[in-house]
Amino acid sequence: MNSLFGSIIQIILIYYYLFGIDVNLTFISLITIPFVFVINYFFMKKIHPINSAIRERYGRLNATLQQNIVGMSVVRIFTNEPFELKNFEEVNNTFLNANMEEVKLRAIFRPFTGFLLGLGTALLYWFGSGEVIRNTLSLGSLLLFSQYISMLTLPVRFVSILINLYSRAMAGAKRVFEIIDSKAEIEDKPDAIQLPTIRGEVRFSDVTFEYIKDRPVLKDINFLVKPGETIAILGATGSGKSSLIYLIPRFYDIIKGTITIDDYPIKDVTLKSLRNKVGIVLQDIFLFSTTIKENIAFGQPDATTEKIINVAKLAQAHEFIMSFPEGYDTLVGERGVTLSGGQRQRIAIARTLLRDPRILILDDSTSFVDTKTEHEIQKALDELRKDRTTFVITQRLSTIKNADRIIVLDNGKIEEIGTHKELLKLRGIYSQIYATQFAPKEELLVPGEQKNSGGRKE
Structure with a gap:
């Protein structure tokens, strides 16, 4: 912006001096200048949609490249390199073609600017030489005039270049402003209150x-969870398990009904105060490309090293962290690529525990750990659940059996709710899942045999 203003001021000052030398020659030199700006105006109109296309295709190229790098192992497993290479070449060619259109357009319009500036200089010498011959203008004044015109060429060309850069910048800014101006799907109500201690x-x-x-x-989901209860949520894929728990921190808004925490409707409290009370360990773990210590302290950057170590111990992460040469200062790489799946999940659990949430949501948070580690994490979480309301989505039998109650979802509805023993006696969906996935068949024959034998005591 400073360069643009500098160029404009330079042009104004040069013409100020030119008018002082010879008014007629100055007007002659001005004849071609309007045409320069007219050509640049049409150039900007033509090139703006091309620059927009370049930015859009550049984004698509980067997305394709990132997808192939992140999914490299999958591509190799399926020997799909030729297809992905062809796909990348196609996307790259669309980006190349858009750039070639810009280059061709610039090659057509840019010479006109130089031609018009040269034409102005030629007109200057033509009329100026006539005035020198007629002794109405000195040769020195003509040469000085010519020198000023030469000085004018650079800022005029620079303004022309800035117009092109402006077009590119606006094309990129349009995409940025679309994101900035997009309205958030979930927002606080104007009169939202802070959620107090719950x-x-x-x-x-x-x-x-x-x-x-x-x-x-x-x-039509209806249930009440008391403070400190652990609720296991069970159901087939697509039954709505994750959707159910993501409604608690208001990742989405419901279309009917009410969700309350300690009798406070969650729509009536601020998102920040609500989410500060809810800790979530997602199934898809995301770690930042920084140290283990900074990842654990992400929710509380001012946490002391002692607190970080304590929660790491509770999440059974301290031992493997200390096995690294750099310990808690070990860099985890992009998305935690240097760690195993179980290690990433234990760091994610520690990160959540550091915030000390009153409501804990575990979305299959022990799915990547072995039985021994899962048992150790389970022991730590049992202690933590004493003062926390906990929702767990899991396929682990030990976690399900230890829950205070189990909610069984089927096709978006609660089909069964109760303890492990209560649901087994119902001989419904949970009983079927338990029989096929967890228990020996003989275990389920006992209730049936008792019923058939006339209610014999257990």
Whole structure:
């Protein structure tokens, strides 16, 4: 911007001196200048959509490249290198073609600017030489005039270049402003209040939720979770397990019903105060490309080293962290690539525990650990659950059996809710899941045999 203003001021000052030398010659030199700006105006109109296309295709090229780098192992496993290479070449060619269009357009318009500036200089010498011959203008004044015109060429060309750069910048800025100006799907109400210290009671009342209009994922969900209870959520893929727990921190808004925490409707409290009370360990773990210590302290950057170590011990992460030469200062790489799946999940658990949330959500958080480590984590989490309301999505039998209650979802509805023993006696969906995935068949024959034998005592 400073360069643009500098060039404009330089042009104004040069013409100020030119008018002082010879008014007629100055007007002659001005004849071609308007044409220069007219050509640049049409050039900008033509090149703006091309620059927009370049930015869009550049984004697509980067996305394709990143996808292939991140998914390199999958590509290799399926020997799909030729297809991905062809796909990349196609995307790269569309980017190349857009750039070639810009180069061709610039090659057409840019010479016109030089031609018009040269034409102005030629007109200057033509009329100026006539005035020198007629002794109405000295040769020195003509040469000085010519020198000023030469000085004018550079700022005029620079302004022309800036117009092109401006077009590119606006094309990129358009995409940025689209994101900045996009309205958040979930926002605080104007009169939202801070959620105070909570006990952890969670109530769902007639809750219905959908991602796509008229296609509900959850229908008429009703349950009450008391403070400190552990609730295991079970169901087939697509039954709505993750959707259910993600409604608690308001990742999505329900279309019907009410969700309350300690009788506070979650829509009436600020998102920040709500999410500060809810700790989540997601199934898809994301770690930042920094140290283990900084990843654990992500939610509390001012946490002391002692607190970080304590939560790492509770998450059974301290031992493997200390096995690294740099310990807690070990860099984990992009998305934690240098760590195993189980190690990443234990760091994620430690990160959540450091915030000391009153409500804990574990989305299959022990899915990547072995039985021994899962047992150790389970022992630590048992202690932590004493003062926390906990929701667990898992396929681990030990976690399910240790839950205070189990919610069984099927096709977006709660089909069964109760303890492990209560649900086994119902001989419903949970009983079927337990029989096929967890227990020997003989274990389920006992209730049936007792019923058939006329209610014999257990």
